[in-house]
Amino acid sequence: MDLIPKPDQVVSAAGNVAHKVLYGGLADLRPMPRTLIDEGTLRELYHYRPVAQVREQGDPVLLVMPLAAPSLCYDLRRGCSVVEHLVDAGRPTYLVEYGAVSFRDRNLGMEHWIEEVVPAAVRETSAHAGGRPVHVVGWSLGGIFTLLAAADAPDLPIASLTVVGSPFDITRVPLVAPLRPLLRVTGGRGAITRAYQAMGGAPKPLVKWAFQLSSFQKLVTKPLAIAQNLDDPDFLAQLEAVDRFTDNMIAYPGRSFGQLYHRFIKNNALVDGTFDLDDRTIRLGDVTAPVLVFGGSTDGIAPIPAVKAVVPLLSGSQEVRFEVVPGGHLGMLTGRDARGSTWVVMDEWIDRWSTDTTEPVTTPAGRAQRRGGPSRDAIGANPRRRYGSGGSRALSR
Known part of the structure; x- marks a missing residue:
C-alpha cells in the first residue's frame, strides 16, 4: 500500500x-489429492492423483523431504504448490513422507534414510510408473539424502537429480560458522549433546x-x-x-540429530565429498546421473556458497548445473517468485533428461512442450525467465 x-x-x-x-x-x-502406495518404518510413499482432463504421461517425479519438515513444503497452498504445478502439467508425481517422529524412533540414524527410505521410494516409484526412470527432487536435507543414496546405490533407476537449497560446506553458513570452534571445545560431551540424548532428539x-x-x-x-x-x-x-x-x-530422531550435529555442524563432514556410513565411505563423485543444483539468493540456512560447494564434488555426473533463483530457504522452492524461476528451470531440466516421446504436452499456461525432445541448449536460454541467470554454471561431462 x-x-x-x-x-x-x-x-x-x-x-x-x-x-x-x-x-x-x-x-x-x-491439499492435492493423493493415494498411499507403499509404506515402511518412517516411510510413506504417495502418488498424487491426476487432475481431470489431464492425462499422466512421461517419467515420474519423486519429491524427497528433509527431516523435521512437513510435506507442506511441496504442497504449500494452491497457486504456490510444487505438487500442483507438476500434476497440472501431467507429470506422474510422487512424494515420500516420513510421518510423525516419536521417542521410540530415537535410535534411527541417517543410514535409515540413505540406505532404506530413499532407495525404496525410488524403486517403488519406478515400478508404479511402469518401470520408467525417476526424476528425484530433494529440498534441503532431502537433497543431501538423495545425492548420498544415489552415490551409494548406482543401480537405482534415476533419470536425473534436482537438489534445492542443500548446504555442503557449513563454514559458508553465517548462522553456524562462528559457533563451530566453540562447539568443538566440549569434545562431544557438551550440554547440547546431553540435552538431545535425554530428549531422544530435537523436539x-x-x-x-x-x-x-x-x-x-x-x-x-x-x-x-x-x-x-x-x-x-x-x-x-x-x-x-x-x-x-x-x-x-x-521432531528429529535422536541419533539422526546427533549425526547432523556432530558430523555436519561441528565437523563439516560433506565438504570433501565423502561420508562415512557403517563400514564404508560414500563418495559423491560416484553419482552418475545429471544433477541440477539450486541456490536461493536470500537463503540464510543454505547460502549460495554453501550450496555451490557441491558442484566440483560431483565429478562423475553426466552434467552438473548450478542455478541461482530468488527466495529464501522455503521461498526458493515454493514462494511466489518460484513460479517464474525455480519451476521453469526444473521443468526444462526434467524434460531434457526424460525418456524420449513424440507426444507434445501443454502446460497449464498453454505453452506446448515436447517431453524428452528439447534442445540441449534450451536450459538457461528461456527468454521468459524473470530473473538474471548470471550466477548459473553448467559443467558438461
Missing part, C-alpha cells in the same frame, strides 16, 4: 480483513524455533510487512501458508 493509500487500496485492504475475519484466512490450503518446538530464527529479520518486520501489503491478497495468503508450514514442523 502507498504511504497515503488510494481509495481502491483501502477498499481492497478492508475486503481482505473482512475475509480473514469471516472465513479464517485468504489462502486456499486444500518439535525447538525445530520450529530454529527455523524462525533463520529468518529472524523477517519475523521482526512481519507486522510492518502485513500493514504495507494489506491490500495484496496473494501476499497475505502466502504468509498464512508459511505460518501453517512452520506450525507443523516435526
